[in-house]
Amino acid sequence: MDMSRATFEKGPAVSQDKTIKMASKDVTVHYGQKQALNGISLDIKERQVTALIGPSGCGKSTYLRCLNRMNDTIDTAKVDGKILLDGENIYDPDLDVVELRARVGMVFQKPNPFPKSIWENVAYGPKIHGLAKNKDQLEEIVHTSLKRAGLYKEVKDRLDEPGTGLSGGQQQRLCIARAIAVSPEVILMDEPCSALDPIATATVEELIDELKQNFTIVIVTHSMQQAARVSQVTAMFHLGDLAEVGATEKMFSNPDDKRTQDYITGRFG
Numbered sequence: 001m002d003m004s005r006a007t008f009e010k011g012p013a014v015s016q017d018k019t020i021k022m023a024s025k026d027v028t029v030h031y032g033q034k035q036a037l038n039g040i041s042l043d044i045k046e047r048q049v050t051a052l053i054g055p056s057g058c059g060k061s062t063y064l065r066c067l068n069r070m071n072d073t074i075d076t077a078k079v080d081g082k083i084l085l086d087g088e089n090i091y092d093p094d095l096d097v098v099e100l101r102a103r104v105g106m107v108f109q110k111p112n113p114f115p116k117s118i119w120e121n122v123a124y125g126p127k128i129h130g131l132a133k134n135k136d137q138l139e140e141i142v143h144t145s146l147k148r149a150g151l152y153k154e155v156k157d158r159l160d161e162p163g164t165g166l167s168g169g170q171q172q173r174l175c176i177a178r179a180i181a182v183s184p185e186v187i188l189m190d191e192p193c194s195a196l197d198p199i200a201t202a203t204v205e206e207l208i209d210e211l212k213q214n215f216t217i218v219i220v221t222h223s224m225q226q227a228a229r230v231s232q233v234t235a236m237f238h239l240g241d242l243a244e245v246g247a248t249e250k251m252f253s254n255p256d257d258k259r260t261q262d263y264i265t266g267r268f269g
């Protein structure tokens with residue numbers, strides 16, 4: 001295991017010419033007989049936030065789950081096409097899925113800390129992935145991850161208390177700290193603020209904005225205001241198709257596709 005990943009030594013914060021971190025080519029998903037995605041080709045650029053928007057049931061979460069093979073956990077799901085991470089096919093049968101999910105982490109809609117202490121929640125991933133050589137290094141990863149998730153100050157005196165005892169917004173930042181602790185390259189977020197109040201949402205949105213300096217982020221959101229606030233690129237899904245993808249500013253001011261126009265003006269969704 002590369003220890004530099006454990007100590008967050010990353011390259012330059014934001015590059016001008018963004019390289020493609022993940023590429024999807026003609027990705028199709030079926031649940032049994034039902035087709036949920038119809039050949040999605042989409043490039044995810046590094047170190048920026050890509051928002052996935054579109055009406056309910058259009059396939060946003062299904063697509064997100066393809067990016068770290070979470071659809072493998074759904075018996076009826078069948079994924080075809082190619083998804084590349086740094087040019088490598090993540091559906092290669094030889095690929096270690098546990099390692100993939102450390103590189104492409106996930107934060108869910110409902111904060112889901114383990115029923116363990118705050119410290120254990122963050123230390124668990126680095127421990128199972130062998131990212132720390134000793135106790136001090138593990139301690140360092142836990143503290144750094146909590147700091148980067150903007151939670152450290154609030155919890156530093158009660159790291160041994162249960163993670164489930166925190167407020168909803170704190171729990172979600174704990175889940176983000178837990179995701180960060182294994183030094184992922186990509187973080188997938190499935191409506192991460194939908195269970196949070198407006199103040200906790202604003203805190204998490206600020207955090208997402210900071211995290212993009214070091215991580216590639218893909219976020220599913222129902223809130224167009226949120227997509228506009230946090231993302232640089234927006235992809236609009238509609239009935240299993242990728243209707244349009246482009247710079248967020250353009251997508252919300254002057255979209256090319258009628259489906260995007262109708263969605264952002266509230267005509268459906």
Ligand SMILES: Nc1ncnc2c1ncn2[C@@H]1O[C@H](COP(=O)(O)OP(=O)(O)OP(=O)(O)O)[C@@H](O)[C@H]1O
Nearest residue numbers: 031036054055056057058059060061062063074076
């Ligand atoms: N586990 C599953 N089994 C069967 N069908 C599923 C499953 N998950 C999703 N689907 C179907 O696939 C389609 C896409 O669903 P998906 O949840 O990806 O859409 P979404 O855009 O994320 O929706 P929402 O915004 O409501 O969360 C829908 O028709 C949905 O009913």
